[in-house]
């Protein structure tokens with residue numbers, strides 16, 4: 319037992335004894351305060367259960383009449399429940415915060431979709447009209463003036479490209495058009511062609527996946543595959559996407575050089591940090607580590623609302 323846990327244990331046994339001798343509100347408040355302090359110190363429910371079990375063993379470790387033993391066993395319940403109640407409150411608060419976070423995420427995703435649409439379709443169409451108008455104006459101009467309009471057209475093309483990229487960043491249109499599994503296949507295909515990395519995709523999705531989760535899984539796979547090609551110098555990568563009613567699990571495994579110690583210490587890139595933040599915002603977890611052959615496994619688990 320750590321010195322810290324030992325302290326909690328001592329205080330707990332003391333308060334517990336006082337409660338069993340005089341089971342009143344003041345004694346119960348002590349249990350609550352003990353639980354609150356333990357929670358503040360970072361103790362978990364399992365540790366509290368151990369502390370309580372040890373306290374029970376200490377208190378009952380003497381000859382007791384059956385009736386007294388039964389009274390103590392009955393009374394300990396209230397004390398334990400009171401000591402755990404700060405944990406219950408914290409758990410409820412975090413569940414509510416998660417729900418709010420999820421709603422906020424869905425709202426942001428909805429906004430991202432609208433902005434992506436406005437950039438891609440509406441602004442794109444306006445630009446197409448401007449292109450036409452400039453081309454018409456060019457046809458009315460004497461040849462020596464046409465050069466200036468060519469420069470304008472070049473800039474318009476750049477704006478067009480920028481808008482397209484921005485809209486793709488906000489919400490990859492391929493997700494809208496095809497759905498997650500085919501979008502991942504297409505992504506893998508693109509990575510294979512661009513980086514010469516052989517990528518296989520196994521996707522087993524059987525329930526509806528919220529748009530926010532789809533975009534996140536897509537971005538994560540994109541980043542992980544790019545890392546596999548760029549940093550790991552991998553020749554093969556596997557994407558494995560599984561779904562249960564309660565969560566979605568996406569793993570990307572490569573056969574590259576693995577994380578070297580400097581990279582582990584440095585962890586300077588933005589890619590993994592962004593993945594971690596995206597996943598945390600959905601209440602999920604990210605694990606990165608060596609796989610049993612060679613190379614790296616990156617796995618994310620994102621809870622789904624049942």
Ligand SMILES: Nc1ncnc2c1ncn2[C@@H]1O[C@H](COP(=O)(O)OP(=O)(O)O)[C@@H](O)[C@H]1O
Pocket residue numbers: 541545546549550572574575576577578581585586587588589590591614
């Ligand atoms: N699959 C991988 N295999 C080996 N090293 C990796 C892998 N993914 C990431 N790394 C290491 O972790 C660092 C951080 O990666 P990342 O956060 O994606 O940032 P960036 O790609 O912008 O460098 C990389 O510079 C690299 O050293």
Ligand SMILES: [Mg+2]
Pocket residue numbers: 541544545587588589590
């Ligand atoms: Mg990266």
